[in-house]
Each structure stands twice: as C-alpha cells, then as structure tokens.
Amino acid sequence: MDRRIAKTRQSIFxxxxxxxxxxxxxxxxxxxxxxxxxxxxxxVYLHFTDKYNLLDQCIETYLxxxxxxxxxxxxxxRVPSKKLLLSTFEFLEQNATIYSVLIxxxxxxxxxxxxxxxxxxxxxxxxxxxxxxxxxxEEVMVQFLSVGITGLLEWWMVHSxxxxxxxxxxxxxxxxxxxxRGLTVQGSHLFINRNS
Amino acid sequence: MDRRIAKTRQSIFxxxxxxxxxxxxxxxxxxxxxxxxxxxxxxVYLHFTDKYNLLDQCIETYLxxxxxxxxxxxxxxRVPSKKLLLSTFEFLEQNATIYSVLIxxxxxxxxxxxxxxxxxxxxxxxxxxxxxxxxxxEEVMVQFLSVGITGLLEWWMVHSxxxxxxxxxxxxxxxxxxxxRGLTVQGSHLFINRNS
DNA sequence: TTGATTTTGTTCAATTTTCAACATATTGGG
DNA sequence: CCCAATATGTTGAAAATTGAACAAAATCAA
Numbered sequence: 372m373d374r375r376i377a378k379t380r381q382s383i384f385x386x387x388x389x390x391x392x393x394x395x396x397x398x399x400x401x402x403x404x405x406x407x408x409x410x411x412x413x414x415v416y417l418h419f420t421d422k423y424n425l426l427d428q429c430i431e432t433y434l435x436x437x438x439x440x441x442x443x444x445x446x447x448x449r450v451p452s453k454k455l456l457l458s459t460f461e462f463l464e465q466n467a468t469i470y471s472v473l474i475x476x477x478x479x480x481x482x483x484x485x486x487x488x489x490x491x492x493x494x495x496x497x498x499x500x501x502x503x504x505x506x507x508x509e510e511v512m513v514q515f516l517s518v519g520i521t522g523l524l525e526w527w528m529v530h531s532x533x534x535x536x537x538x539x540x541x542x543x544x545x546x547x548x549x550x551x552r553g554l555t556v557q558g559s560h561l562f563i564n565r566n567s
Numbered sequence: 568m569d570r571r572i573a574k575t576r577q578s579i580f581x582x583x584x585x586x587x588x589x590x591x592x593x594x595x596x597x598x599x600x601x602x603x604x605x606x607x608x609x610x611v612y613l614h615f616t617d618k619y620n621l622l623d624q625c626i627e628t629y630l631x632x633x634x635x636x637x638x639x640x641x642x643x644x645r646v647p648s649k650k651l652l653l654s655t656f657e658f659l660e661q662n663a664t665i666y667s668v669l670i671x672x673x674x675x676x677x678x679x680x681x682x683x684x685x686x687x688x689x690x691x692x693x694x695x696x697x698x699x700x701x702x703x704x705e706e707v708m709v710q711f712l713s714v715g716i717t718g719l720l721e722w723w724m725v726h727s728x729x730x731x732x733x734x735x736x737x738x739x740x741x742x743x744x745x746x747x748r749g750l751t752v753q754g755s756h757l758f759i760n761r762n763s
Numbered sequence: 764t765t766g767a768t769t770t771t772g773t774t775c776a777a778t779t780t781t782c783a784a785c786a787t788a789t790t791g792g793g
Numbered sequence: 794c795c796c797a798a799t800a801t802g803t804t805g806a807a808a809a810t811t812g813a814a815c816a817a818a819a820t821c822a823a
Binding site: 575606607608609610613 | 809810811812813
C-alpha cells in the first residue's frame, strides 16, 4: 500500500513519458529510456520484461494514482464531493506534464480508454443511486457523462489548464446539478422534444 | 571528469537547496534532507561527513558547473565571447531554482562570495590583457567589474529573469564595450571629472 | 534543571543497482 | 540484398543503497 512510486521505477516512468511526448511509442528504445532516466539498462529489465510491459505498468500506475486522488479510500459517493473533485483537479494540475502526455499521447489511446473505464465506474455508481427519470436509458446516460467528464479533463490539460481547479470544479458541479434537475423534473419534456 | 552529478548526490543536493530556500541552514536537519531526497539517512553520511561538509560540497559542485558553462575547456578569452556569455545566462535560466537560492539564500553568503571570487579571476584576466589607461587602478577596476557582473546576475535571477538571456548578454556586452572605450580614449576626462 | 523527544553518527546484513560481457535480433543505408 | 551499426535480453560479480539497531548528543518544553 505504498502511496509513492519506488524511486527507480519513477525515474524510468518519467523518462518514458517524457519520450512519449517527443516521439511515437515504437520509435522509443530501452536504451533511450535508461539513458534519460539515469539508470543502467539492466535495471530497466530488472523492473520490466520489455517495452510493452513498461507501458502497461506505467499506465496502471498513474491511473491508480489518479484514482486515489478521486477516491482516497475507495469511497464511492452518491453526490460527487466538492472536496474530492477539487483534489483531483489539483492533483492533475500538479502532474500536468505527465498526465497531459498520457491522456493524449501520440498513438497510445490505451491510457485514455482505461481512464474512461475508470470514470465510468464512478459514474455508474452515481447514476444508480440517483433517482433519475426511468425513461432515460441508463447505459446512454453513463456513456454520455463518462465521455463528457473525461473529455473535459483532457481539454483542460492539453490547453495548459486555462482556468483554476476551483473554477473547473464549480463548472462540473453546475453541469451535473443542472442535468440532474433537468432529467428528474422535466424528464418528459426531454422526450417530447426528442420525438418532435 | 564527469560532467554530471551522480544521481544520489544530486538528489541530496537538490533537497538541501530546496530546504535552504525555506529555512535557515542551522534549522535544517539531516533527517529532513534524507527524507526530502528520498534517500536513506545513512546514504547521506556515505557521501558527506556532516551538514557542513554537505554545504561545502554543494557550493563547490554548483560553482564548478557554473564555471563550466562560462569556460567549457578552461578557455580564458580576452574578449568575452558572446557565445559563451549567452550559454552562461541560458544555463542559469535553466537552473534558476537552484542558483537563485544559492546566490541569495538566507544566511549563506558563502556561495555568493565564492562566485564573486570566480568572476574576479575571469575579470582579472580580461583586464590584464586589455590595454586600458594606466591611470586607472587595476585593483579598483577588477573589483568594480566583478561586483557589477555578479550583482547583475543575482538581480536577474532573484527577479525571476525579467528578460531573455539574449537581451542580458547584449546589455552586458554593451556595458563592457562602453566602459572600455571610455577608459582608453577618454581616460583623462574621467580623471578630470573625478577631481572637479 | 529534568526528562522526554529528536537528531546524530556508526555499524552490518540484506537488498538493489551497476557494470561488463555475451549472443542474438533488428534496423537502416548503400 | 548485405553489412555495419544499433538494440535486445541475460548473466554473475562488484558496488551502492537500504533498513534496523545502537549509543551519544542536542533540543525543547515543563
């Protein structure tokens, strides 16, 4: 349950991500990674079987760190806690150089997809415990919210965080609240509009 | 002749300097340094005998790196090479977080003094090989130039580098050129003004 | 001042990283 | 296609780092 990445692994990850920001995954060599990380080439093989395993572990590791910033003790809250949401944005802001590469790195949509998946888990829980208008397809709802939130985060990061975490949190909460209100109280209108 | 600081030493140095930016030298403990550097406390003692030795080595190391950015192969040029001057400013810009603490850190004027000394060496060489008006006291000249250049660098760094390295280089070269011209051609005027 | 707490400096066994060498595989230019 | 250069993956011995324990010194609040 170590909250920190072991020193050597971390420097290898960071070198690897740095390189991913510069060139495509296939063009990156273990030699480059080791050199950039100030680590012996053998040490890389001590931690990872090959380049692909390194990519896997890198993604899982940073996804897990991100997850911890959302839900420190696996707490799934019905109402997205403002405090937790804020700590997530702040975490991303802090580690922007890493996550902006991971989330929109050239030719590696794996992280993006895994992050979507993770977000989906949270959203599903949120939806399930909300008493929304049963006329709305839950699957559609989940998809819509997940892709929306993930995309919003991505936009925020690749545009070098044009606004403060606090503002983003307010925006997100406002969006969610409006949506929920709209879907419970005026659910029927939505259907009418859709069919007209 | 390793151009790089060994990994562990570097992280200890960086942790130490970071702490120097936050509190006075006396208040810093080896425990803190080791923890901040993600290094075992014993490892610190493996490299340094104590806190004071760490300070010494830290200063000498970073002074030496700075020196290399000025004179890559110990080359003392009569005319300060624009290229070298630029590379120095760029080096300082790159490592601003480190050098701005070192040069104006709370209660540790050692680095500042040692840097002055180093600058003095270069200036002395420069003066000696210039054919300035013999009426000007060489000692005074050296002192004036050394303190001027060092102070200019310090100002630039602690003010978060308000202008680009190129501009600074142009400014410095302009200053030196004017001074030299003024002292050779119009040396006597200077004396007259001084005594009037 | 006293006593509790933290820091210091040292030791040594266990662990991790490095280094050099090796055979093999892959790549890219002529 | 061929060949030279580069990258890969593995090995074992050497070197560096860690972790834990220890006694002594320094710090600090009561």
